[in-house]
Amino acid sequence: MYSYGYMESSIGYMAFEATKNKASYYHSRHHFSRVANFAKHILINEYSDYKILKDVLVAAFFHDTGRLNDHEDPAHGYRSAMVLDSYKSNLPFSFDEESVRFAILNHCKKEGETSFLPVVSSFFCQGSIDKRIAACLWDADRLDLLRDAEYKKINVDFLSTEYAKMFANTPEHLAFYK
Numbered sequence: 626m627y628s629y630g631y632m633e634s635s636i637g638y639m640a641f642e643a644t645k646n647k648a649s650y651y652h653s654r655h656h657f658s659r660v661a662n663f664a665k666h667i668l669i670n671e672y673s674d675y676k677i678l679k680d681v682l683v684a685a686f687f688h689d690t691g692r693l694n695d696h697e698d699p700a701h702g703y704r705s706a707m708v709l710d711s712y713k714s715n716l717p718f719s720f721d722e723e724s725v726r727f728a729i730l731n732h733c734k735k736e737g738e739t740s741f742l743p744v745v746s747s748f749f750c751q752g753s754i755d756k757r758i759a760a761c762l763w764d765a766d767r768l769d770l771l772r773d774a775e776y777k778k779i780n781v782d783f784l785s786t787e788y789a790k791m792f793a794n795t796p797e798h799l800a801f802y803k
């Protein structure tokens with residue numbers, strides 16, 4: 626049994642080791658850490674289920690590891706899922722690979738499958754995929770758009786969870802970017 630702190634730091638360390646473009650500015654280790662932090666808060670406040678914390682953290686820390694640049698890179702979800710595949714045996718625990726792969730593969734889709742909004746309810750899922758993991762990652766990633774000064778406000782229509790919709794654009798959220 627690993628402590629949450631140890632688990633979180635070991636995933637974070639491994640994700641940065643695995644990152645293809647370590648010089649990235651907008652998709653740096655600071656982005657990975659903020660996304661992991663937001664994702665954890667979304668999980669706790671929206672779903673109150675610590676059983677999937679490790680899955681949410683793996684998705685959050687690895688979601689951009691395959692990015693090659695800070696601009697248009699539509700294949701980076703696929704590439705990041707491949708990076709995780711090649712590193713997963715180094716992680717000191719097992720995780721819900723199918724659900725984490727779904728979350729990472731689709732996190733950069735610009736539209737959903739049943740509506741133009743890329744929220745989890747707009748995607749088809751097969752088998753036992755736990756969409757809560759994708760909801761935590763996608764909302765956390767969108768909350769961190771404010772790291773780019775061009776973004777003044779998060780459009781809550783693009784968020785999947787009620788907690789992230791409530792948290793977005795609050796003074797508590799903006800405080801991360803001062």
Ligand SMILES: [Fe+2]
Nearest residue numbers: 688689732733
């Ligand atoms: Fe991404």
Ligand SMILES: [Fe+2]
Nearest residue numbers: 656688689766
């Ligand atoms: Fe990201």
